[in-house]
Amino acid sequence: MTPARRNALEWFKKHEPAAWFPADGPTMAMRKAMERAGEIERVPRPADFVGMEQWRLTAAGKAALG
DSSP states (O other), X not given: OOHHHHXXXXXXXXXXXXXXXXXXXXXXXXXXXXXXXXXXXXXXXXXXXXXXXXXXEOHHHHHHHO
């Protein structure tokens, strides 16, 4: 695991569920790679929910942190 990937996983652990990504958060490219790897997922929300998409660590993401 790269240091950038570990930092991104730790950032999600600290901020989940995350909807807003400041400059110190994971980049969009990193978030997409983490989603493809099954380390993060979108938080399910009701059909009538209006707002920003939220993300959280999956069990695989938590396991990767150790």
